[in-house]
Amino acid sequence: MTVGIFLKMTDKFTFTTEEKDETLKLHLWLKGQIGASLIEGDEEKIRHHLMHKIENGQVRRDIFGLNPILLGFQTARIVVEEIGLRRDAVLAILLHPSVADGMLTIEEVKDEYGESVSRILHGLQRISELYEKNPIIESENFRNLLLSFAEDMRVILIMIASRVNLMRQIRDTQLHDAQLKVAEEATYLYAPLAHKLGLYKLKSELEDLSLKYMEHDAYYHIKDKLNATKQSRDAYIRSFIQPIEANLKKAGLVFHMKGRTKSIHSIWQKMQKQHCEFEGVYDLFAIRIIIDCPPEKEKMQCWQAYSIVTDMYQPNPKRLRDWLSVPKSNGYESLHITVLGPEKKWVEVQIRTERMDEVAERGVAAHWRYKGVKGEAGLDEWLTNIRQMLETSEGMEAMDQFKMDLYEDEVFVFTPKGELLKFPKGATVLDFAYHIHSKVGNACVGARINNKVVTFRQPLNSGDQVEIVTSSNQKPKQEWLNIVKTSRAKSKIRLALKETQVKEGLFAKEMIERKFKNKKIEWDDATMQHLIKRLGFKEVSAFYKQVADGVLDTNTIIDTYLDIQQGEKVVTGDNMARSAEEFNLERSPFNSAVNQTDDVLVIDQNLKGIDYQLAKCCHPIYGDDVFGFVTINGGIKIHRCDCPNAPELRKRFGYRVVKAMWSGKGSSQYSITLRVIGTDDIGIVNNLTSIISKDEKLVLRSINIDSHDGLFSGNLVVMVDDTSRLDGLIKKLRTVKGVKQVSRI
Numbered sequence: 080m081t082v083g084i085f086l087k088m089t090d091k092f093t094f095t096t097e098e099k100d101e102t103l104k105l106h107l108w109l110k111g112q113i114g115a116s117l118i119e120g121d122e123e124k125i126r127h128h129l130m131h132k133i134e135n136g137q138v139r140r141d142i143f144g145l146n147p148i149l150l151g152f153q154t155a156r157i158v159v160e161e162i163g164l165r166r167d168a169v170l171a172i173l174l175h176p177s178v179a180d181g182m183l184t185i186e187e188v189k190d191e192y193g194e195s196v197s198r199i200l201h202g203l204q205r206i207s208e209l210y211e212k213n214p215i216i217e218s219e220n221f222r223n224l225l226l227s228f229a230e231d232m233r234v235i236l237i238m239i240a241s242r243v244n245l246m247r248q249i250r251d252t253q254l255h256d257a258q259l260k261v262a263e264e265a266t267y268l269y270a271p272l273a274h275k276l277g278l279y280k281l282k283s284e285l286e287d288l289s290l291k292y293m294e295h296d297a298y299y300h301i302k303d304k305l306n307a308t309k310q311s312r313d314a315y316i317r318s319f320i321q322p323i324e325a326n327l328k329k330a331g332l333v334f335h336m337k338g339r340t341k342s343i344h345s346i347w348q349k350m351q352k353q354h355c356e357f358e359g360v361y362d363l364f365a366i367r368i369i370i371d372c373p374p375e376k377e378k379m380q381c382w383q384a385y386s387i388v389t390d391m392y393q394p395n396p397k398r399l400r401d402w403l404s405v406p407k408s409n410g411y412e413s414l415h416i417t418v419l420g421p422e423k424k425w426v427e428v429q430i431r432t433e434r435m436d437e438v439a440e441r442g443v444a445a446h447w448r449y450k451g452v453k454g455e456a457g458l459d460e461w462l463t464n465i466r467q468m469l470e471t472s473e474g475m476e477a478m479d480q481f482k483m484d485l486y487e488d489e490v491f492v493f494t495p496k497g498e499l500l501k502f503p504k505g506a507t508v509l510d511f512a513y514h515i516h517s518k519v520g521n522a523c524v525g526a527r528i529n530n531k532v533v534t535f536r537q538p539l540n541s542g543d544q545v546e547i548v549t550s551s552n553q554k555p556k557q558e559w560l561n562i563v564k565t566s567r568a569k570s571k572i573r574l575a576l577k578e579t580q581v582k583e584g585l586f587a588k589e590m591i592e593r594k595f596k597n598k599k600i601e602w603d604d605a606t607m608q609h610l611i612k613r614l615g616f617k618e619v620s621a622f623y624k625q626v627a628d629g630v631l632d633t634n635t636i637i638d639t640y641l642d643i644q645q646g647e648k649v650v651t652g653d654n655m656a657r658s659a660e661e662f663n664l665e666r667s668p669f670n671s672a673v674n675q676t677d678d679v680l681v682i683d684q685n686l687k688g689i690d691y692q693l694a695k696c697c698h699p700i701y702g703d704d705v706f707g708f709v710t711i712n713g714g715i716k717i718h719r720c721d722c723p724n725a726p727e728l729r730k731r732f733g734y735r736v737v738k739a740m741w742s743g744k745g746s747s748q749y750s751i752t753l754r755v756i757g758t759d760d761i762g763i764v765n766n767l768t769s770i771i772s773k774d775e776k777l778v779l780r781s782i783n784i785d786s787h788d789g790l791f792s793g794n795l796v797v798m799v800d801d802t803s804r805l806d807g808l809i810k811k812l813r814t815v816k817g818v819k820q821v822s823r824i
Contacts, residue, residue, distance in 0.1 A: 094133070098146050105152035109169060112159050116166035124191060125173055128183075137182055143252050147176050150244060157240040161281060167192075168233050171199035172241075179207060195231075202234035205542075212493050212544050221268065221499045224491035224541060235272060242269040243281050246288040262292035277410050279439055286344035294347070301343045301350075304357045312340070312364060319420050320366055326387045332380060333371040340364045362417065365427040369436050377432045378403055384430045385414050392418035395425065403431075410438055493544040502539055506564045509535040512547045513568035520568065521575050522549035536562055554579060580620055587626035594633050595640075599696045599723035606644050613639060638731075641724075642711045681742045682707050682715060691715035693749075697722035700749035702802030707737040715739075748798040750780060751805060757818040759791045766815045771797060776804060794824070 094102075110122070129148055132138050138147060151173045158164040158172070170192055177183040178200050185204070189197035206225060225235065242265055249258050266289040273282035291298040316338035327334055341349075341363055349360045368388075372380050381403055388394075398417035406412045414430040431439065490502050492511065502510055508528070512535065513520030523535045527546040539545065555575040563569055595602050608619075614631070616622040625631040682691065691707065697719040699705045704720040708728055717739055718725055729736055755767065764784060771779045777797055784793030799805045805823070812821045 094146065098149050102146075102149050102152055105149075105156055109152070109155055109159060113165045113169060118166070118193075121166070121170065121192070125170065128177065129173070132177065132182070137180065138176075142257055143249050143254060145245075145248055148173075150241075150248070151176065153248070154237070154241045154244045157244055157281075158237060162236050162240065162278065164233060164236060167195040167199060168237055170196045171203065171233075172237055175200060175203050178204060198231050199233050199237070202231050203237065206234065206238065209542060212497060212542075221491075224499055225268075225272075235276070239269050239273050239276075239278065239281060239285075243284055246285060246292075250288075250291075258292050262289040265289045266293070277438060279411075283342045283344070287342050290344045290347055297347055298343055301346050301357060305340065305343070305346075305363075308363075313338070315421070315424070316364065316366065319426060322391060323366075323368070323388060326391065327368070327384060330383060330387060332384060334384070335369055335371075337367050337369070338364055339367055361425050362427050365429055367429045367431070367436075370430070370432045372432060374434070377434070381414055381430050381432065385416060388418060388428055388430070389416065392420055392426075394418050398427075411435075413439065490539050490541045490543075492539050492541070495544065495546045503564050506539050507535065507562055508533060508537045508539065508545065508547070509559060510563045510565045510568045511539060511545050512549075513563065513571045514565070515547065517571045517575065519547055519549060520571055521555050522551065522553045524548055524550045524553050580624060583627035584620055584623035587623040591626065591633060591636060594637060597723070598637065598727065600637065600640070601695050603644070606640060609643050610636065610640050613643065680705075680717065680739060682737060682739045691717055694718045694722065696724055698749070698751055700751060700802060700805065701741050701744070701747060701800065702805075703741075705739045705741070707739040708732070709735040709737060744801070746800070748778065748800050750796060750798055752824050753795045753797060753809065753812070754792070754820075754822050754824050755784075755795060755812065755818060756792045756820040757790070757815075759786045759789050760817045763791060763815070763817055767795065767812060767818075770811045770815070771795075771808070774804075774808070776800060777808060 110117075133148075141147060141150075155169045155172045158168050174183060174188060174192075174196070178185065178188065185197050185201050188200055209224065225238075242261075245261060246265055249261060252258050265285045270282050270285040270289070273279075273285060287298075320336050320338070324336060341360075346357070346360055346363065349355075350357065353359060368384050370377075370380050370384060395417045398415070400413075400415035402412055403414050412431060412435040415427060416430075417425050417427050420426040490504055490506065491499055492502065493499055494515070500511070500514060502514075508526040509520065509523055511526070512523035525532060525534050525548045526537065527533075527548065528537065528539075528543050532548070555572050557576065559572050560569055563572065592602060611619060611622045614622065616625075622631070626633070626636070680691070691714060693699050694708075694716045699717050699719045699722075705717050706720055706725070707715040707717055709715055715737065718728070722728075757763070764782070768779060768782065771777045777799060780796040780798060782793065782795050784791050797808065799808065809821050809823070812818060
């Protein structure tokens with residue numbers, strides 16, 4: 080019997096003479112072994128069921144051309160002879176093909192043969208369904224999922240026995256690809272399971288046959304070498320064990336000894352690991368001392384034998400393995416020591432009792448324990464319970480009343496490619512998506528679970544096959560943190576939210592800066608911080624998020640910014656009652672005017688004692704057409720009529736615009752900035768600065784010019800007294816060789 084591996088069948092089924100003879104022999108053997116455990120009518124019902132299938136043409140050979148009924152009997156012999164299972168397991172093996180083909184239901188089996196048989200079949204069916212998902216079997220997670228789906232440990236044992244039998248039967252097949260697939264699964268899945276259960280004999284057979292099918296040349300190379308050295312190896316073993324036997328008998332121990340050559344697979348592994356040829360593997364065989372003694376004397380007599388051996392041959396203390404004091408997690412107990420024998424050859428000696436040897440060879444259920452899985456939810460407790468139950472019961476039949484309750488806090492789910500992933504119970508589709516990749520999680524809108532469309536909130540169940548559905552419009556949200564269960568998903572969502580917030584903040588800031596630039600409003604970080612607080616935001620990020628989301632209008636931001644800027648930067652008059660004609664703009668660190676003592680600015684209808692300031696967005700100077708803008712603090716900002724902000728101010732705040740004009744003329748100077756662009760040339764800077772220096776009424780405050788790819792651009796900050804002087808300067812600068820453009824900014 081095979082479990083969910085090859086569903087394809089070949090020609091119509093007929094028994095060959097050889098198959099009939101072998102099936103009959105196996106039937107008689109099984110009857111003799113498990114007859115006492117059979118219930119009256121079992122044998123007749125099974126025989127009738129199988130004959131009915133054959134007569135009605137309901138039996139088909141598998142892809143290898145193997146007889147499924149004979150396979151069932153062969154597998155049944157292995158589980159009885161090598162493992163010790165009885166009635167329920169044998170009946171489940173023989174009935175499983177009918178259940179898999181839909182000719183028999185689990186409920187019908189329960190009615191005819193009892194709940195225990197139906198439970199085993201239910202486990203086999205669930206595992207068959209897992210195989211249909213094309214899983215990646217080279218995975219510890221898949222082994223764990225098999226265990227949780229099996230429900231009854233006998234399901235796992237049957238699967239191992241079934242694979243051993245299949246591996247035996249396909250030695251001569253011509254279907255090498257199918258043979259290779261079976262061998263790969265044996266290596267990655269069934270041999271490790273057998274090892275964990277302490278079924279070393281079956282494990283070694285699986286590994287050797289897998290090597291034979293997967294590495295044909297290596298297998299036969301090692302086999303030929305072993306055959307060639309067998310005679311000398313046997314002679315050496317005899318010479319090594321004779322003196323040991325004599326001393327053990329003198330000590331009064333009851334025992335027998337045997338030499339065991341390493342399996343071909345073990346030798347091959349040594350060669351691979353040590354990068355050596357066959358001759359470089361020095362411990363090709365081990366000597367086993369098996370002591371017959373009562374349980375209370377096991378440890379004492381094993382250590383006594385150890386002392387005798389190490390007195391005779393020099394031990395290697397680094398190679399001592401004491402699994403007597405602390406057994407392996409799968410129940411293996413033994414003392415291993417490597418000693419230097421005759422001809423200076425190292426020999427491994429294993430010392431154990433008859434009971435320990437039975438456990439090591441056949442995996443007696445009383446000592447089943449898994450290896451290397453401490454901490455898995457419920458696993459250790461389950462193993463302890465089953466071990467105690469079996470130690471106080473008769474053989475394997477105690478398992479009939481026991482149902483597995485493994486991994487209650489974990490679920491195992493498949494990717495579309497068959498990879499198996501483990502999650503905590505309660506994990507959702509969103510956890511799965513973020514496990515695959517952050518980008519997949521961020522764009523997740525749902526999934527197809529077993530081809531059914533679900534939302535990303537859907538909890539996962541063991542055995543689900545999950546395919547994530549994404550959308551380019553999807554973005555992570557704060558509420559997702561309450562949907563996911565894994566810390567991995569939570570951290571990725573937090574990171575995505577933070578990155579999104581930063582991106583949105585940068586986008587919003589760039590958008591505001593662009594608006595400011597278009598309106599020629601000078602950006603000031605301190606003013607912007609003041610604005611953010613005035614609008615009621617504690618965090619800058621929250622402010623920019625509302626801008627990015629369109630909740631906060633940029634025009635509102637601009638209005639508030641201008642109000643704050645104008646309110647904070649006001650030139651205060653002396654509050655003396657003077658005529659506008661006598662009003663002179665005083666020097667201030669906020670002013671663009673220098674030596675402003677007798678230029679007169681007339682505001683509205685000759686109003687007096689009014690606070691005002693020259694706007695920095697357009698830097699008005701004497702001679703410019705100007706107007707006044709009343710700020711929220713009552714002061715006035717003076718703008719040029721061609722100021723970039725003038726249209727908006729007039730349109731939205733026309734009631735705050737007042738007339739203004741220059742009157743009189745004094746000796747004031749104003750700071751203006753000129754933008755100069757042209758072709759880069761040697762001496763271009765000197766030519767520009769010399770024009771300014773030759774005019775005693777012009778003062779150059781700063782110059783900043785960049786050159787790139789043969790072009791230059793830069794700003795000149797110059798002090799001038801009025802627009803006529805400025806116009807003259809611009810005309811002169813435009814005459815300089817290479818200058819293409821001069822403009823006031």
